[in-house]
Each structure stands twice: as C-alpha cells, then as structure tokens.
Amino acid sequence: MDLQIALLLGQDGIVNGAIYALLALALVLVFAVTRVIFIPQGEFVAYGALSLASLQAGLLPGTLWLLLVLGLVVTALDAPALMRQGRQGGRRLATLVGWQCAYPLALLGVVAGGTPQSWPLLLQVLLVLAIVVPLGPQIYRTAYQPIAEAPVLILLIVSVAVHLALVGLGLLFFGAEGSRTPAFSEASFEIGDLTVSGQSLWVVGASLFLIVALYVFFEKSLYGKALRATAINRNGARLMGISTTFAGKLSFLLAAAIGVLSGILIAPITTVYYDTGFLIGLKGFVGAIVGGLASYPVAAAGALLVGLLESFSSFWASAFKEVIVFTLIIPVLVWRSLTTHHVEEEE
Amino acid sequence: MSDHELEPILEVKDLCVSYGKVEALHHVSIKVRPGEIVTVIGPNGAGKTTLLSAIMGVLPFSRGEVAYQGEAQVHVDVERMVARGMTLVPEKRELFGEMSVEDNLLLGAFMRRRLGFRDEAETLDKVFGIFPRLKERRGQMAGTLSGGERQMLAVGRALMAQPKILMLDEPSLGLAPLIVREIFRVIGDLRKTGVAILLVEQNARAALQVSDYGYVLETGEVALEGPSDALEDDPKVVEAYLGLGGKKH
Numbered sequence: 001m002d003l004q005i006a007l008l009l010g011q012d013g014i015v016n017g018a019i020y021a022l023l024a025l026a027l028v029l030v031f032a033v034t035r036v037i038f039i040p041q042g043e044f045v046a047y048g049a050l051s052l053a054s055l056q057a058g059l060l061p062g063t064l065w066l067l068l069v070l071g072l073v074v075t076a077l078d079a080p081a082l083m084r085q086g087r088q089g090g091r092r093l094a095t096l097v098g099w100q101c102a103y104p105l106a107l108l109g110v111v112a113g114g115t116p117q118s119w120p121l122l123l124q125v126l127l128v129l130a131i132v133v134p135l136g137p138q139i140y141r142t143a144y145q146p147i148a149e150a151p152v153l154i155l156l157i158v159s160v161a162v163h164l165a166l167v168g169l170g171l172l173f174f175g176a177e178g179s180r181t182p183a184f185s186e187a188s189f190e191i192g193d194l195t196v197s198g199q200s201l202w203v204v205g206a207s208l209f210l211i212v213a214l215y216v217f218f219e220k221s222l223y224g225k226a227l228r229a230t231a232i233n234r235n236g237a238r239l240m241g242i243s244t245t246f247a248g249k250l251s252f253l254l255a256a257a258i259g260v261l262s263g264i265l266i267a268p269i270t271t272v273y274y275d276t277g278f279l280i281g282l283k284g285f286v287g288a289i290v291g292g293l294a295s296y297p298v299a300a301a302g303a304l305l306v307g308l309l310e311s312f313s314s315f316w317a318s319a320f321k322e323v324i325v326f327t328l329i330i331p332v333l334v335w336r337s338l339t340t341h342h343v344e345e346e347e
Numbered sequence: 348m349s350d351h352e353l354e355p356i357l358e359v360k361d362l363c364v365s366y367g368k369v370e371a372l373h374h375v376s377i378k379v380r381p382g383e384i385v386t387v388i389g390p391n392g393a394g395k396t397t398l399l400s401a402i403m404g405v406l407p408f409s410r411g412e413v414a415y416q417g418e419a420q421v422h423v424d425v426e427r428m429v430a431r432g433m434t435l436v437p438e439k440r441e442l443f444g445e446m447s448v449e450d451n452l453l454l455g456a457f458m459r460r461r462l463g464f465r466d467e468a469e470t471l472d473k474v475f476g477i478f479p480r481l482k483e484r485r486g487q488m489a490g491t492l493s494g495g496e497r498q499m500l501a502v503g504r505a506l507m508a509q510p511k512i513l514m515l516d517e518p519s520l521g522l523a524p525l526i527v528r529e530i531f532r533v534i535g536d537l538r539k540t541g542v543a544i545l546l547v548e549q550n551a552r553a554a555l556q557v558s559d560y561g562y563v564l565e566t567g568e569v570a571l572e573g574p575s576d577a578l579e580d581d582p583k584v585v586e587a588y589l590g591l592g593g594k595k596h
Contacts, residue, residue: 222453222454222457222460225446225450225453225454226454226457228443228445228446229443229446229454232443232444232445232446233441233442233443233444235405235437235439235441236437236440236441236442236443237443237454238405238425238426239403239405239425239429239434239435239437239441240429240454240455240457240458240504240508241425241426241429241430241457241458241461241508242454242457243425243426246426
C-alpha cells in the first residue's frame with residue numbers, strides 16, 4: 001500500500017465513519033432516555049434515501065401511506081382518553097387530529113398534486129424530512145409507549161420486531177431494486193495527491209454541523225436539558241412534569257431525523273436497498289457500544305474508528321470486511337467489562 | 348393563622364393504597380387549606396411516603412379520592428398535577444447529579460415554560476435569595492454537593508415551579524442539626540409567600556413547631572389529628588414522638 005491508497009482509504013473511512021458517528025449518537029440518545037436499543041434506526045436511513053429517490057423519480061413514496069396509517073392508529077389510541085377530559089382535552093384532541101390525520105393528508109396532497117420531482121434538491125430534502133421523521137414518534141407511541149416500564153430485554157425484542165416489520169414494509173414500498181440519488185455537488189478538489197469529492201465534503205461537513213447542533217441542543221436548550229435529565233433520573237424528571245412519554249417521543253423524533261439525514265447524505269455515494277439500513281445502523285451500534293451506550297464523544301470516536309477499520313480492511317481482506325468490523329465488539333466488551341464497575345439494572 | 352373558613356386546596360378522602368396484598372394506607376383522610384402548613388408525623392413505615400406518592404400520582408391508589416383545588420380525582424396524573432401547581436420534594440431528593448445546580452433549578456420551571464410562562468429568571472433570583480449557597484454553587488455539578496446543599500437544591504428546584512402546594516418528604520432526613528434548623532427556618536419563611544405546605548417528618552418536634560395542623564400516621568391509619576400546638580401538648584404524642592417533656596424547646 002502506498003501513501004496515495006492510504007489517503008484514499010482514509011478519506012473513505014472518515015466519510016463512512018461520520019455517518020456511523022451520527023447513528024451512534026442517535027442510538028446512545030434513545031437508549032439513555034428510553035432504555036430502548038433502537039435497532040430500527042437503520043430503516044430510517046433506508047427510508048430517507050429511498051423516499052428521496054422515489055420523489056425524484058416522480059413517484060409517491062410509500063412512507064407517506066405509512067405516515068397516514070400510523071397517524072390514524074395513534075389517533076385511535078389517544079383520542080378516547082382526551083375525549084374524557086373536557087375542554088382542555090378538546091384542544092389537545094384538535095392538535096392530535098391535526099398532526100396525525102390532517103398533516104399526512106396535506107403532505108399527500110402536496111406530493112400527489114404538485115410535481116416535487118422538478119423542485120430544487122433542498123426542497124425535496126425538506127419534504128422527505130417532513131414525511132419520514134414523524135414516523136419516529138409515531139413508532140414510539142404505538143410500539144414502545146405501552147411498555148415503557150418493561151425491562152430492557154423486552155424492549156429489545158420489540159425493537160427486533162419493529163425492525164423486521166419496517167424492512168418488510170420497505171420492500172413493499174420501494175421494491176427490491178436499489179436506488180442512488182444525484183450528488184449534492186459535482187465539484188472535486190485536489191489536495192496534493194488526494195482527490196476529494198464534493199459529496200464527501202458534504203457528508204463530513206453536514207455530520208460535523210449536526211454533531212455541533214446536537215451539542216448545543218443538549219447544553220443550552222430547555223428541551224435538551226429535559227432529555228438529559230430524564231436520562232439521568234427518570235423519577236426526578238417526572239416530578240418536574242417531564243413525562244416519560246414526552247421524552248420518549250422527542251428522542252425518537254431526533255433519532256429519526258438523524259437517520260433520515262444520514263440516508264439522504266449517503267444516497268449519492270452508495271446504492272441504497274430496502275435492507276441496506278440494517279448493516280449501516282449496526283455499524284453505528286458498534287460505535288455506540290465502544291462508548292458503552294452512555295458516552296456521546298466516545299461513541300462518535302468509536303464510530304469513526306469503525307469507518308476507518310472498515311475501509312482499510314476492505315483493501316486488505318475485502319471478503320472479511322464485515323467480520324473484522326463486527327469482531328471489534330468482542331475486545332471492546334472484554335475491555336469494558338474489566339475496566340468499568342458493573343451495575344445491575346434496577347427493576 | 349390557619350383560617351378554617353377557607354376551602355381546602357387539597358382534600359384526601361378515604362385513601363387506600365396496597366402493595367400487592369399488603370395495605371399500606373387504610374382509609375386516610377387529610378385536608379390542607381391555602382397558605383397553611385400541615386404536617387404528617389409518625390414512625391418509620393407508617394405510610395407517610397406512600398401517602399405523598401399517591402397524592403402526587405406516582406403511585407396508584409385502590410380506593411378513595413384526591414380532591415385538588417375542588418376537583419375530585421380517582422386517577423391522578425403526575426404531569427397534570429405539576430401543571431396545576433403541585434410539587435413534591437421526594438425523600439431521595441432525585442436530583443440530576445451530572446447537571447449543574449443552575450440547570451437543576453431551571454428544569455424545576457420546565458412545566459411553567461411549557462405552559463407559556465417566561466419568568467424563570469426572576470424565580471431563579473428569588474430562589475437564590477432564599478438559598479444564597481445555591482448561588483455560590485450555581486455552576487457546580489449537583490452530584491458533588493453536600494447533603495444539606497442537596498436538600499436546599501431539591502427544595503429550590505421545587506420552588507422554581509412556583510407551586511400552590513409544596514409537599515416535602517422528610518426534608519431533615521440525614522442532615523446535621525444546624526442544617527435541619529436552617530431548612531425548618533426556610534419552611535417557616537415560605538409561609539409568607541402564601542404557598543401551602545404538606546410536610547412529612549420523623550422529626551416531630553420541629554415539624555409541629557413550624558406547622559399549623561398535624562396528623563399522626565401509625566401503621567397506615569390516622570391515629571390522631573389536631574392543631575399543632577394541641578398535639579405538642581398531647582400526652583400520647585409527647586410520650587411516643589417528643590420524648591421527655593423537659594426536653595421540649
């Protein structure tokens with residue numbers, strides 16, 4: 001291997017690592033707040049990329065139907081309790097119907113009635129975010145909220161089920177064909193021997209921006225602090241009026257947004273299939289494990305390491321690329337179990 | 348200065364709470380009027396913490412009702428109670444250890460912010476006025492505070508919600524005598540702000556001195572109730588909770 005190849009592999013590793021880092025942060029966030037290991041994270045990556053591709057092909061993304069159906073389910077679940085609450089319940093009922101029924105229908109009207117395939121890319125991206133991101137809180141409401149107090153293992157089993165259901169729906173919505181979207185930027189830069197594509201810079205730049213934005217959100221905003229408070233002390237947070245449900249929905253909203261943006265960022269680099277998300281999410285998970293599912297900076301660094309390891313092992317032993325990456329989890333777990341004090345889960 | 352003409356802000360009627368087959372509270376009824384300090388004293392395991400948890404909605408109750416501001420409820424929802432001006436300082440304090448003192452306090456005003464109030468900066472100044480120690484430590488992590496400071500922070504955080512009724516669960520537990528005196532001085536001072544206080548304590552003498560009305564809870568039942576000065580002189584209370592009469596004051 002000469003320097004040029006090493007630089008090329010390094011660039012590749014950093015670009016992929018940046019995406020894994022975003023997903024790792026989302027996984028740590030969701031686990032800290034809700035104790036859910038969010039395996040369906042990867043499906044948001046695929047849904048984001050494929051919804052954008054079908055919008056650009058002039059098709060109606062199937063995720064829109066899912067948004068509408070889950071909206072109706074959530075309305076059916078929440079409406080009865082609100083109807084018993086009188087005047088205040090009435091206002092909340094109107095909000096519920098507005099977001100869960102009117103909003104998906106309005107989006108459906110925009111996509112079916114307009115011609116989003118001819119819109120500028122930025123508007124298309126915003127439309128995809130508007131369609132796919134609300135699925136996060138909807139999934140929290142339907143699958144996790146009823147069992148929010150269940151042990152971690154049960155929540156994990158439900159995550160596997162949600163993951164399988166979403167992969168199946170992905171196949172139904174988008175078919176078995178993969179899609180690739182046009183690059184955000186065709187530019188490329190020469191830095192010494194290295195050619196850097198505009199899209200790589202987009203991925204790294206957008207990831208860095210999102211990481212900084214998340215940091216500011218958690219450190220400075222009241223809602224960010226409320227999420228941290230829930231992660232630190234659930235009972236204390238409840239007594240401040242920060243409900244477990246509220247925190248759960250907000251963390252799923254953020255995780256979904258991160259997943260969809262990651263999908264949109266990688267769609268021009270790799271061909272995304274309906275089941276591609278799982279493997280990408282799993283690599284983010286390895287990063288999150290390096291951080292013990294608790295530390296944000298260590299998780300991000302771990303994910304970057306996963307990206308680099310993956311790109312270099314694809315050069316040396318491409319057949320064993322995934323094996324090498326996932327084997328990383330074993331020494332990490334051994335090291336963590338030896339160095340950290342083990343705390344039994346409180347029940 | 349308890350004015351018994353006023354409608355109670357909180358009225359608990361006939362409350363029963365069970366843990367499995369064991370009944371922890373047995374037909375308990377208490378009343379708190381606006382601006383009044385009411386105390387519930389009793390030995391360990393009498394059900395005092397259970398009572399507060401049930402009123403707050405942290406724990407479901409099997410029979411009876413909790414009427415808050417005239418509205419009777421059979422199911423109490425924590426968030427709704429917080430939104431309507433009830434706060435609980437739990438026995439374990441439940442602080443956010445890895446967050447700064449100031450962030451802990453600001454989160455106390457979370458529900459007010461959600462309801463559209465934007466006055467947390469002024470409330471923060473008021474709380475710093477009551478507990479100057481918290482102002483000195485505003486940037487420090489809550490987990491590194493001393494026991495007394497932690498209790499001050501827990502009370503301060505509850506006050507950030509500008510409650511109409513403040514429920515304190517064993518505020519003197521595990522604190523040095525000097526700090527206990529400080530905490531009870533603050534509870535007495537809070538009377539001027541008009542907030543009603545429901546105080547659960549094992550330190551019966553201090554609790555009866557600061558309060559207007561008292562209940563004695565024993566094995567899940569109200570054994571005795573009355574104005575606090577009367578309870579202080581009641582021979583049964585003196586014998587069981589205040590020790591030798593000569594030690595009084």
